[in-house]
Amino acid sequence: MKNAVGREIPDNIEGIGKVKPYEGAFKNIGAIEKTKVKVSSKLPNEDKVLSSIRESIIKCGLKDGQTISFHHHLRNGDHVLNMVLKEIDELGIKDITVAASSIFPVHQPLVEYIKKGVVTGIYANYISGPVAEAISLGLLKKPVVMQSHGGRARAIEEGDLHIDVAFIAAPTCDTYGNINGVDGRAACGSLGYAIPDAMYADKVVAITDNLVDYPACPIEISQEYVDYVVKVDSIGDPNGIVSGTTKITKDPVGLKIAKMAAQVIKASGLLKDGFSFQTGAGGTSLAVAAYLRDMMKKENIKGSFASGGVTGYIVEMFEEGLFDSIFDVQCFDLKAIESYRNDKRHQGMSASMYGNPHNKGCVVNNLDVMILGATEIDTDFNVNVTTGSNGIIMGGSGGHNDTAAGSKLSIVVTQLTKGRLPIVVDKVTTVTTPGETIDVLVTERGIAVNPNRKDLIEKLKGTNLPIVTIDELKKTAEELTGVPEKVEFDDKIVGVVEYRDGTIIDVLKKVK
């Protein structure tokens, strides 16, 4: 059956079961039920500290076919996922589903466990590197389920994604399981993505390299959720934890795009006192923040909040008084971690509070402006950030489709072509974010506004910004690059892309 973005979705997918096709960004909102949680309560004087990861796996009673989870705040410096899987493999446990909020190149050992049948299923919001390639080549037994940050929280809370054991990388943990991310050698700041795991998994193991006396305050994940605590030598490499992408671009094309995006925001009328804003950590996205910073200072505008994965640049704007608060689900650099530790108005948020469409209101619903990237965008404004145009997985929604849906104005900033590939295309390889939630596309060769946003088109008419149709942008791109040949896929489904509400917006096919 064709879903609401025109993608052919089978009724049943082997390894997934019956699927519900995507019907529209807000068609599946309303009354829901949260799942029950099994709790093994503790007696006074019962000890939580165990001697090894292996002992914790045994004590949790992990069996063949169960699901374990991880969070990705240690990013490409994470040691925990690899350490846990090594023990699981050595214990002879098989057919495990790994629900990791994101998977990075550092998780390459996972490929071997996929080949050996130790791991047969994966849920993730973002996957890059060898694991992504292995999945696209069809090595994983069950189709991968690609979710969004908010969608993952939703799936866990509703019981669609049941976690048997959550392994939480804890930069600091006390002997009774209170966790924070602000202290320790592997400090990473907010632990927002781990919170649904901690609250809803049957068993929770905190793995730390900074075991401290009780209590470890400030507490981000509390003792009431944690079954066991394990001390290891290192949970992660600080160099891999802090992202290298948090610099403003110096590329003149990127700067031109960012400047135009800032002018679109100004023209939209949203840039006034109380303004709220989120942007990614990419160079062009950050440059938009830089232009806004100047505009806000010049016109003496005081914003309400900035949100998301937080960079030092956003913290600087906050410290200058341009935003009253920050909502932080993940810190991207040391400056963000420091601010999160020291300033109470730099508020942590869980993945659910950030973007779950099925709670009583998530932060993205209060966002004025969201700046997004794109690997491809099609003439219906559908965006792909999941696969490269060669069809191989190279990312995933993260917060992309959550923030696009929630914000009043979602702007995609991208160069019109990248390495000969046209970015504006007829049909995106994979739909990650539906076009109905994307308002504007800004490229160096023109700005296209979603035809549904007639109000915005009117407002932009009064400016000297180069407004064109998205079809014109597509044509310009193809004139430069030539029309790419269609990439051919095998019929085998290697994954599904779940929209934040749990419906299936697209499927991923095996690459030839």
Place this chain on the structure above:
Amino acid sequence: MKILKPAKAGTYESNDIYIMIQPNDNGIKIELESIVMKQFGKRIEEVIKETLEKLEVKDAYVVAKDRGALDYTVSARVETAVKRAGVEK
């Protein structure tokens, strides 16, 4: 026309193509690597062949390492490599 000696042109930078050209005995042989092989591999080979034809090069062994170059870049790099190699009429 024949290629006299090996020569190269271009870089490994993004949006460029690196061309190495060498003498060859019978006809044109092209070895292409590209970051957009699936989408533009055929087209890049075509442009290399067309450029060699235009320069009347009948025998050459071309190694091309593409980093997303547009057609005119491909053509310019091939032409430069041929001119650096020198040809025998």
